[in-house]
Amino acid sequence: MTTPTTWSQLTQTLVAVAMGRQPADLVICDGRWVNVHSGEIIPHTDVAVTRGRIAYVGEDASHTIGEGTRVIEAGGRYLVPGLCDAHMHVESGMVTVTEFARAVIPHGTTSMFIDPHEIANVLGLPGVRLMHDEAATLPINVYVQMPSCVPSAPGLETPGASIGPAEVAEAMTWPGIIGLGEMMNFPGVYLGDDRMHAEMAATLRAGRVVGGHYASPDLGRAFHGYVAGGPADDHEGTRLEDAIARVRQGMKAMLRLGSAWYDVASQVRAITELGLDSRNFILCTDDSHSGTLVGEGHMDRVVRHAIAQGLRPVTAIQMATLNTALHFGVEKDIGSITPGRYADIVLTSDLSALPIELVIAHGEVLAENGHILIDIPPYSYPDFAVGTVRLGKRLAAADFDVPALADPPLTPPTGRGIGLPLPGGEGCRVRVIGVVENQAPTKALEATLPVVDGLIQPDEAQDVCHIALVERHRATGAVTNGFVGGFGFNVPCAVASTVAHDSHHMIVVGTDKGDMARAANRLGEVGGGVVVFKEGREIALVELPIAGLMSNERAEVVAAKAERMGAALVECGCTLHNAYMQLSLLALVVIPELRISDRGIVDVRRFEVMPLVID
């Protein structure tokens, strides 16, 4: 938000406009006022705006119109408060905050609560500050949640940076920080972990909101323990009973419709069928891919979907406006079309289909009929944010060799591993990360793979190929090798990605070690992203030079590249519905069962690093 003027600075000006002593900057005439406070739709309403804030809402603003006043005729269209996304990760769109905003403004989003958890794993607090400072330049409201769990799994991975109570306390003094980002370490909360509790305490002391993330179906003691620790919302609920439990305990149930999350329909029944008070329900996206933003929308898509589930339109809109604003303590700035608040207003002619016809934020008309009308300059990221893929060396095919040794150590930067040679001949039994279609959890599989020249080989017949985690934050040159099943690759190929939740090293999956090395090196050259090599040739590339996570190209450009990348994977024989997403989660050492990290192959059921080769 561009140095907004506070209501406290404007009280006399707003009153002067409301009274007709001073002309408004903008007047919207004859709208249907979607009043999220009273729950009414009030026809024939005028709105007068000055200095970006609302001065008057009522049946006749003609007294506020002067010579220089811009007048917009609503012609009976609905005036909806600008939509708010209560919890989301910009990085999931693979674009900068600026480009994300540019993509979602035409969809009526005027406020975002972003958790820059991914960049925090790469760049730490300075990365969070970067996105915080970028957010402050934008024409819509972007509030930042301070990431809480970096690393996600201490001891099981080594991110590019870490965040603890001191960083949280510092961030709470920044103007754009609205609270603590999702507290994913829910066992840490209910087991009384000092570090997690100190982060929550620092947030509560600052009078800010602790974001929750209780990703467990257990609504028993562990859930009650989590609630007592302070998290005030949760977007990880998926079932009706999850929403009910959270609301009863005084949390906000954040219902999520992301690119790959469909958690609204089941939970909204708490309102539509059981009649729970809707004030504690909030809508969010969590993760939206560029393709979703370009092709389907953003919060307009979520509200539309919520209405389609049987919610009253006004109730669904409250869940994306007033409820969100109240939750984060910014109701005097956003969330309703009432005096004093920012003039964040969406015009639509249909409250169910919700076509986003005009988008106004801070009194400026930003978009019309899906097209952005203003110029938003790209944000200039400093060098430290764009040179983050540090491989320490040029990788060779041999870096992905897996010697048939018991307990193979990490490949040292200089070459091959050392260990005890196994009795060869019948192949070698190894752990295999089993990808499960359309699910985030993996299976901890085992397979017997052929051994050639002392090296364990992938096996197309078993659909098992190489996976490697390439250290990329500290240029150690270390590569962790393993095997993954389920991609379906049937040609010599490789895919590499520096989007590798949560520590965002580089994941490389492939059938051909030469292509794996090419893919890894290519990402080293472009500063990160996703690349696909097939038979020695690059067939798709999404450059993500900012922290290896984001592009500062337009969302539609990135979406097109991402689409091409998906097609390239299919060309390599991949059968997964969303192979890229599966790929990017293979290092997520907080979700069962088996993952890869810079520490080795991790059994998340036991929170232990396991040997790749089974004796």
Added chain:
Amino acid sequence: MTTPTTWSQLTQTLVAVAMGRQPADLVICDGRWVNVHSGEIIPHTDVAVTRGRIAYVGEDASHTIGEGTRVIEAGGRYLVPGLCDAHMHVESGMVTVTEFARAVIPHGTTSMFIDPHEIANVLGLPGVRLMHDEAATLPINVYVQMPSCVPSAPGLETPGASIGPAEVAEAMTWPGIIGLGEMMNFPGVYLGDDRMHAEMAATLRAGRVVGGHYASPDLGRAFHGYVAGGPADDHEGTRLEDAIARVRQGMKAMLRLGSAWYDVASQVRAITELGLDSRNFILCTDDSHSGTLVGEGHMDRVVRHAIAQGLRPVTAIQMATLNTALHFGVEKDIGSITPGRYADIVLTSDLSALPIELVIAHGEVLAENGHILIDIPPYSYPDFAVGTVRLGKRLAAADFDVPALADPPLTPPTGRGIGLPLPGGEGCRVRVIGVVENQAPTKALEATLPVVDGLIQPDEAQDVCHIALVERHRATGAVTNGFVGGFGFNVPCAVASTVAHDSHHMIVVGTDKGDMARAANRLGEVGGGVVVFKEGREIALVELPIAGLMSNERAEVVAAKAERMGAALVECGCTLHNAYMQLSLLALVVIPELRISDRGIVDVRRFEVMPLVID
């Protein structure tokens, strides 16, 4: 509140109790949970409490019970969050904050938002600080609103102290200050008065709530101007349309049921009949006399009344708990029975009749079946707060002489006024303050009164008697004399009061100047209060030694004295329904039509001091 422990200090302790790792201090078993978040009643609920806060609410807290845990069997009774009074003046009860709390705790009130407007008029910021500091010693939550309008009518009266933007900014740094008290100077707001706007801006900058007070039926431009200035609530609405207008504009409609205010029934129809979202409706008392507290109750009375108007009990309870907490930004401390919040819980066996059977605050059992169970020591007020009635001299009957002179000036401390003798004989035409039964506004009457020995006389036949305003803050000895009609006094008598809104000088009304002098001097002796003299003899006295406004006796003692005082007025022939209240408002120079102040006779329609004698 006795140095409460914040949630941020207790996260690990609360979690440990919720998980059963540490025993609770208190467990309430088998209640019906009035869940103000979800709007449900949930049977068979246990609550575990530690260090004054709630650790667990759920179906079974047996794992939190240890050897030292106190267990209360609710036996299926309802568990209601402690009730909150969203706006009130302690001084209206004529007792200290301590004695007020003692009186209302058995009625289930565990949070009060008090505006010490009256003491501020006598003692200024130090007076506010006194009540703020007293509030902090109590076992319930007492939040203080910083008075905004002292004096109420600058230029028309001289209070004991004044408050401006600097004082407001300072108070906003005090721990117990929750916002700005009712902004009564509504013309100042909509006309853009610098001082009023600076006070509101200081409050908004501090992130606090600007309390409203828009006491006008005009819902047009002036109302819109007022809203744009920042007041966030209003308890001055009396009509259905008042509530609707406030809620639509993003304000909270505070519905008031005080000792003499009956504003709930008409306005609650916005919910019961028109279906407005109830979240923006809040209940309060504003002014409760000791007699009401002792005989009828406090917030329990208001909630009961609201339910009797057709509200769902849960909705009415939300309006006295959660809605209030959210409005003032203290929802993480009060307003619901959920983990982390103070254990402020009321047990009742009937959700409509609402008998208050057990009252718990901060986990301590404070009252049972109408009886307080704890000892609350009286608060020790410093000398500067108890010697506030400074008359500067012993008053004599002659101080109340009204010479038949054109434009009589204020009586100087030394004796009689000087001016031009009027042509005597036919009496003298004077302005008379006309009291209107059961209404706060007065009428600007005129009467021709007899003149004897150059002095204008009261006239029982016309029901016109003396009124005087005796300066009591600066010991100037000044007396403003005038005439008032409507009391019905028919014997030689006088009543004097140092409760004289808003500047709280001393008002004396009587038919006998000797009794007037005796009454005034008596209040000087006791440091303020209300006294009635009849035929030279004191027949009733309510001592209010603290600032001339409050007693530190028990509410029931004060209520009995106040009742006796009312009876004494009847013995003097008074026919008014509530003569004391009428008396105490006769100097309120913000309510039309005619008032008395230390500056003279004020015509509030013109905001001008007028000559008593009409040429």
